[in-house]
Amino acid sequence: MNYKLSVILLALFAAPSAFACSTCMVGDPTQSLMGSEKPFENRLRLSLDYLSRSEELGREGFNKKVIDEDRLSLSLAYAPSSRWMISANLPFIKRQLESFNLADQEVSMLGDTTITVKNYLQDSEFLQSDMYGFLAGIKLPTASEQKDENGLALDFDVQAGQGATVVNLGLWYAHFSYPFLLYTSASYHVASEGYQDFQAGDALVFNATAQYASSHGLSYYLGLEGRSSQKDTFAGVSDPDSGGTIIYLVPGIIYTIKPDLLLNLAFNYAAADQLNGEHEESDIISIGLTYDFEIH
Numbered sequence: 001m002n003y004k005l006s007v008i009l010l011a012l013f014a015a016p017s018a019f020a021c022s023t024c025m026v027g028d029p030t031q032s033l034m035g036s037e038k039p040f041e042n043r044l045r046l047s048l049d050y051l052s053r054s055e056e057l058g059r060e061g062f063n064k065k066v067i068d069e070d071r072l073s074l075s076l077a078y079a080p081s082s083r084w085m086i087s088a089n090l091p092f093i094k095r096q097l098e099s100f101n102l103a104d105q106e107v108s109m110l111g112d113t114t115i116t117v118k119n120y121l122q123d124s125e126f127l128q129s130d131m132y133g134f135l136a137g138i139k140l141p142t143a144s145e146q147k148d149e150n151g152l153a154l155d156f157d158v159q160a161g162q163g164a165t166v167v168n169l170g171l172w173y174a175h176f177s178y179p180f181l182l183y184t185s186a187s188y189h190v191a192s193e194g195y196q197d198f199q200a201g202d203a204l205v206f207n208a209t210a211q212y213a214s215s216h217g218l219s220y221y222l223g224l225e226g227r228s229s230q231k232d233t234f235a236g237v238s239d240p241d242s243g244g245t246i247i248y249l250v251p252g253i254i255y256t257i258k259p260d261l262l263l264n265l266a267f268n269y270a271a272a273d274q275l276n277g278e279h280e281e282s283d284i285i286s287i288g289l290t291y292d293f294e295i296h
Contacts, residue, residue, distance in 0.1 A: 039079035039082055039085050040079065040082060040294070041079060041080070041081050041082055042078075042080075042294055043078070043079040043085075043292065043294055044076065044078055044294065044295060045076070045085075045290060045291070045293075046075070046076050046290070046291045046293070047073075047074075047077075047289065047290040047291070048072070048073070048289050049072070049073045049075070049264075049286065049287070049288035049289075050070070050072050050073075050286065050287050050288070051070075051071050051285065051286040052069070052070050052071075052285045052286075053068075053069050053281070053282050053283075053285075054067060054068045054281075054282040055069075055279075055280065055282065056278075056279070056280040057157065057241045057242075057278065058100065058241055059278050060100070063100055064099075064100040064278070065097055065098070065099055065100070065155070066098045067097050067157050067158065068095070068096045069093065069094070069096075070093075070094045071091050071093050071111075072091065073089055073090070073091040073092075074089070074090050074091075074092075075087055075088065075089040075090075076088055084117065084118070084119060084120070085118045085120075086115070086116070086117050086118075087115070087117075088113065088114070089113065089115075089116070090110060090111075091110070091111040091112075092109070092110055092111070093107070093108070093109065093110070093111040093143075094107070094108040095107050095157075095158045097155055097158040099155070105148075105154050105158045106158070107154065107158050107159065107160050109144075109160045110142070111142075111143045111160040111161050112139050112140060112141055112143050112160075112161040112162065113139070113140045113142045114137060114138070114139045114140070115137060115139075115140070116135065117135070117136045117137065118133060118134075118135055118172070119133040119134045119135075120132075120133045121133045121134070128176070129175060129176050130173075130174070130175055130176075131173070131174040131175075131176070132171070132172065132173040132174070133171070133172060134169070134170065134171050134172070135169070135170040135171065136167075136169050136170075137167070137168045137187075138165065138166070138168075139164075139165065139166040139167075140165060141161055141162065141163045141165060141194065142161065143159070143160045143161025143163075144161075145161075145163055145196075146158075146159060146160070153195070153196060156195060156196045156198055156234075159195060161194075162191065162194040162195065162198065162200065163194035163195030163196075163198075164191045164193060164194030164195075164198070164199075164200065165191070165192045166189055166190070166192075166200070167189070167190055167191075168187045168188060168189040168190070168205075169187060170185055170186050170187025170188060170205075171185065171187075172184070172185035173185070178213065179212055179213040179214070180211065180212055181209075181212075181221075182208075182209070182210055183207075183208070183209045183211070184207065184208040184209070185207055186205070186206040186207075187204075187205050187206075188202065188204050188205075189202065189203040189205060190202050196234065197234055197235040197236075198234055199232060199233045199236075200232050201229045201230030201231050201232050201233075201242065202229065202230050203227055203228065203229035203230070204227070204228045204229070205226070205227050206225075206226050206227075207223055207224060208224050209221055209222070209223035209224075209250070210223070211254075216256070218253065218254070218255055218256070219253065219254045220251075220252070220253050221250075221251070221252050221253070221254070222250070222251050222252075223249075223250040223251075223252075224247060224248070224249060224250070224271075225247070225248045225250055225268065226245065226246060226247040226248065227245065228244070228245040229242075229244065229245075230243050231276060239277075240277040241276065241277035241278050242276060242277070242279065243275070243276045244274050244275035244276040244279065245273065245274045246270060246272070246274075246275055246281055247271055247273065248268040248269060248270055248271060248283075249268075249269045249271040250266055250267070250269070251266070251267060251269075252264065252266030252267065253265050260291055260292040260293060261289065261290070261292075262289065262290040263287075263288075263289060264286075264287065264288040264290065265286075265287050266284075266285075266286045267283065267284070267285055268283055268284035268285075268286070269283050270282065270283055
């Protein structure tokens with residue numbers, strides 16, 4: 001196999017983009033950034049991802065909130081060896097909140113920084129049909145709490161960060177048989193107490209994706225991404241409109257603009273949910289660019 005062809009195949013076998021945020025938190029963000037193929041030492045991968053989503057909480061005419069979010073995330077991953085990849089993610093977040101009393105709040109700023117480690121447990125052979133390992137990450141409370149002109153904190157649901165440290169640990173597995181790729185992962189998330197005495201409920205995040213490369217420059221995928229979480233609490237009081245389970249059906253495409261540059265388009269359709277109380281999460285639209293290069 002010549003070098004150019006191998007690079008293209010590895011690009012197509014980079015698993016599809018999946019996004020996670022402090023509230024929606026579905027999918028596996030390492031898929032597009034780190035890929036599933038065996039990394040080579042000193043590999044760098046840069047990605048720029050955009051998503052748009054909304055969420056509704058509470059009862060109409062009583063305590064309803066509508067949150068609209070646009071998120072642009074810059075991520076960089078580095079492989080110090082063929083067994084490890086380490087990444088950092090920094091999002092720029094715009095959130096708008098409309099309350100039941102028609103009061104509006106808006107925040108546009110950098111969100112919390114996330115550090116993630118992906119491990120490859122198998123031997124050092126470069127191209128393998130089965131890949132697996134573990135995932136670990138920590139989200140740091142780097143976004144400051146925003147306040148109004150009177151010095152009062154804005155509503156928690158419009159904040160760009162939780163003010164909490166969130167750690168996660170999980171496992172992943174991928175099977176390659178060109179032109180097919182199967183990928184699955186699951187991780188468990190636990191958060192410390194954040195701003196305004198908010199405590200996020202523990203969450204299990206999971207996904208499974210099947211991908212087909214129709215050519216050396218284009219592939220299609222279909223996935224399921226889900227989250228099952230406990231209820232959140234404020235000052236020790238359980239929030240009835242939080243927690244539960246949601247599953248997204250995710251069709252998408254990956255187009256190789258050139259051997260080291262990928263374009264990813266995806267649509268997360270909220271196919272099924274058992275969310276608690278008055279709580280609805282919208283479909284998610286996402287687009288991303290990923291670029292591979294190497295430190296010499």
